[in-house]
Amino acid sequence: MVAYSEISHGSWSCRWGDWMIFISEQSAGWSVVVWELPVGISMAKRKRIGSASAMDTSRDAVLFACEILRHQGVTLLVSGQRQPLEKFFNFHPAPQEVS
Numbered sequence: 762m763v764a765y766s767e768i769s770h771g772s773w774s775c776r777w778g779d780w781m782i783f784i785s786e787q788s789a790g791w792s793v794v795v796w797e798l799p800v801g802i803s804m805a806k807r808k809r810i811g812s813a814s815a816m817d818t819s820r821d822a823v824l825f826a827c828e829i830l831r832h833q834g835v836t837l838l839v840s841g842q843r844q845p846l847e848k849f850f851n852f853h854p855a856p857q858e859v860s
Contacts, residue, residue, distance in 0.1 A: 762851035763851070764848075764850070764852070765819065765820060765847050765850055765852060768819040768823075770786055771785070771786055771854060771855075772785035772855040773819075773852040773855055774855040775850045775853070776798075777846075777850055778800075778835075779800065780797055780798065780810075780833075780835075781795070781796045782826045782850070783795075783796075784819055784823060785855070786819070787815075789814070789815045790814065790817055791814075791819050791822040792812070792813065792815075792822065793811075793814075793816065793822035793826050794812045795810050795811040795812065795826045795829045795830065796809050797833070810833060811825075811826070811829035811832075813825050823850065827846040827847050831846070837849060
């Protein structure tokens with residue numbers, strides 16, 4: 762597992778609550794896909810809620826995913842204080858692109 766700030770090349774995925782984030786390095790920059798995927802539901806029933814491509818960095822891709830989640834109403838509070846979502850994501854290498 763790695764933090765978003767340590768990603769420099771390749772394809773990565775992150776499962777966080779009822780959501781899944783996939784980022785991958787492409788020839789024209791980074792792409793990102795965000796799915797709603799409640800725990801216990803098969804991948805075949807996931808719902809794409811956002812995507813983007815040609816982003817300059819992996820960090821940009823992750824921050825875009827955070828905006829999608831915030832738009833879905835996701836807020837992370839610690840001791841009553843709002844926290845940046847990206848600080849709590851742990852990414853795993855993804856062997857291939859997931860569409």
